[in-house]
Amino acid sequence: MEETLLSIIEEVTGADVRDDLDLDLYEEGILDSFGTVQILVEIDSQLGIQVPVSDFEREEWRTPNKIIATVKSLA
Amino acid sequence: MIDQIPSLIPYANPIYFAYVLIALIPLIAYMLWKEKRLPWYQSIVTLVFLYISFGGSSWKQGVALILYVVWQTVLVALYQKYRQKHNQSGVFYASIILAILPLFLTKLFPVFDFHISFIGFLGISYLTFKSVQVIIEFRDGVLKTYKIWDYIRFLLFFPTISSGPIDRFRRFQKELHNAPLRSDYADLLKLGVHRIFIGFLYKFIIGYYLGTLALPHLEKAALDGGLLSWQMLLYMYGYSLFLFFDFAGYSLFAVGVSNLMGYKTPMNFNKPFASWNIKEFWNRWHISLSTWFRDYVYMRLMFLLVKKKLFKSRVVASNIGYFGLFLLMGFWHGFTWFYILYGVFHATAICVNDWWLRLKKKHKNWPSNKWTHALAVVVTFHVVCASFLIFSGILDKLFFN
Numbered sequence: 001m002e003e004t005l006l007s008i009i010e011e012v013t014g015a016d017v018r019d020d021l022d023l024d025l026y027e028e029g030i031l032d033s034f035g036t037v038q039i040l041v042e043i044d045s046q047l048g049i050q051v052p053v054s055d056f057e058r059e060e061w062r063t064p065n066k067i068i069a070t071v072k073s074l075a
Numbered sequence: 076m077i078d079q080i081p082s083l084i085p086y087a088n089p090i091y092f093a094y095v096l097i098a099l100i101p102l103i104a105y106m107l108w109k110e111k112r113l114p115w116y117q118s119i120v121t122l123v124f125l126y127i128s129f130g131g132s133s134w135k136q137g138v139a140l141i142l143y144v145v146w147q148t149v150l151v152a153l154y155q156k157y158r159q160k161h162n163q164s165g166v167f168y169a170s171i172i173l174a175i176l177p178l179f180l181t182k183l184f185p186v187f188d189f190h191i192s193f194i195g196f197l198g199i200s201y202l203t204f205k206s207v208q209v210i211i212e213f214r215d216g217v218l219k220t221y222k223i224w225d226y227i228r229f230l231l232f233f234p235t236i237s238s239g240p241i242d243r244f245r246r247f248q249k250e251l252h253n254a255p256l257r258s259d260y261a262d263l264l265k266l267g268v269h270r271i272f273i274g275f276l277y278k279f280i281i282g283y284y285l286g287t288l289a290l291p292h293l294e295k296a297a298l299d300g301g302l303l304s305w306q307m308l309l310y311m312y313g314y315s316l317f318l319f320f321d322f323a324g325y326s327l328f329a330v331g332v333s334n335l336m337g338y339k340t341p342m343n344f345n346k347p348f349a350s351w352n353i354k355e356f357w358n359r360w361h362i363s364l365s366t367w368f369r370d371y372v373y374m375r376l377m378f379l380l381v382k383k384k385l386f387k388s389r390v391v392a393s394n395i396g397y398f399g400l401f402l403l404m405g406f407w408h409g410f411t412w413f414y415i416l417y418g419v420f421h422a423t424a425i426c427v428n429d430w431w432l433r434l435k436k437k438h439k440n441w442p443s444n445k446w447t448h449a450l451a452v453v454v455t456f457h458v459v460c461a462s463f464l465i466f467s468g469i470l471d472k473l474f475f476n
Contacts, residue, residue: 008138014436029432031352032395033369037377044382051217 001047001075005068008042021064036061049075082133084125084197085237086328089279092271098123099335103264106337112254117336124233129196136196138290140346143177143199145231148176149204151213152223160211174210178203186410197236200407202230209244211371216394218245225251236330239326240343240363250338260337261366267334270327278324285317298473307464314467315460319347348459351451353421353428356459364404373400398422408466417466424458 009017015030017023025031031039040051049071060070083091094418098120105113129137143434154170198261209226213219221244229247256262293310326343333340350356356366377396379385386392398419405418435441462471 033374034377034389037374037381040390041378041381053378054212054215054370055217056370056374069387074172 001072002065002068004046005043008039008046008063009064009067012042013039017064021068022066024062025064026058026062031061039067043071046074047071082131083127085128085233086278086325087276091127094127095124099332103335106254106260107257110257110403111386112251113338118228120220121228121231121233125231125236128233128237133197135193139193139196141198142193143196143202144201144227146177147174147202147224147230148227151206151209151226154210155213155221159219162214166238167210170210171207174206175203182406182410184204201235201237201241204239204241204364205244206229207368208241208371211375212244221248232338233265234338235329235340238322238329240326240329240341240422241367242340242363249340255337263334263337263339267331270331270334273326274324274331276324277320277327281441282317282321282324285313289313290317294469296459297469301474302470307469309466310469311460311464314469315463318463318466319344348456349452350459351448351457352432352455352457356455357425360459368400368404372403373397376400390429390433393401394422395399397425402426411468411471412469413465413471417462420462420465424462 006018009025012014012035013025013030017025017030023030036056037053039052040056046051051071051074076431083094085091086246102113102116102120105111105116125137125140129140131337150170150173154166157166177194178199178266181199184190184194209218209229210223213351219283225248227242228251229242232242232247235242254260290313293306293313296306314430323344330340330342339365343364345362347356347360373396373447376399377392380392380396381389384396401418402415403418404421405415408414
């Protein structure tokens, strides 16, 4: 699952995130609301895990590591 | 007779703060002493302050408020009951439309010079944001059950009733049922008092100087000077600064008084004029409103568009989302041409901003240092000020009067 999530993030943002899994994606301008929506849609179609948009909180999605942890907790 | 008793708009007058302080002293003492909330006392204080603001000469607004709360409470309760067993999109959209209807009518009637006294009241749009939010969270299944009294307390939380900040129901509910520890509460009290005093500086000193003393003169000079004059430029700066200090001051009062009651209502402003682009500006200006639109309008709309693949180009989809969001925000401010133009202006600015960010990504060798940052802040400030000039309505006076 980690591998799939990392490739989704890379595909959507076009940035290499594997070097630093604690990189703040919003602070760095790599991710915005639209990128987030694309990631949510991909997680839904590739992993079959649905994240309600109203349950989305930036704090839990800030870094690749946090995204992995949050999605795992929802699986 | 009742029309002669004056009513007090929240935070508009220093005497309001004296009343707040007197009313809150028992609550503060009890919470520090017992580390527990005092729900019945808080309810009484709420009723007293609603009466102070919506009773007396404003009694028609008071009646409108009561009717409104009954309407929303019944609507949300019915939808929650329905949602436990079913989940049809049609019912969801119908509920949203019914929740927005009172606000829609109060915005529409003035266009036709038509006034009904029992439908509008100060703060109706902020209550609507709260109610719509709860319906959406039931729809998404994030919220499954709730206590009706918690919901009513959320709607009627008096420190934020007239102009926000717009809180989130789940966040508020958590605090409603958990009192802060003594040491945390003591810190929160300090912070609250500090915020209220910064608010005095912003709203009653700087805001008063700009709004009441300077702006009328600046406006007259700008109208004489015309659109492309330095007087108009001066008015633009004056109005923009006034808008910030007046509203940020009010927001500090609302958050500060919430803090005194042991609630961490979210902040509304974070140095907006230090933003280096328009996207950053919306992360820092009227934050509770822009994040509400981001979470409950823009992201939901985008999710639908991206999932159904309605647009081949992601750029087009994203830009359509921006126009949808900012047009809605424009109409929300009022059904007047300059508010709608203000929305179009910001949508365009943010699309250009996105285009620029994509261009910059491709050209990694472009200079990026403190000078380019300073230039970006200055440019952003002027784009924002230009949008506030549209928002101020002075163009309407200039062109049509």
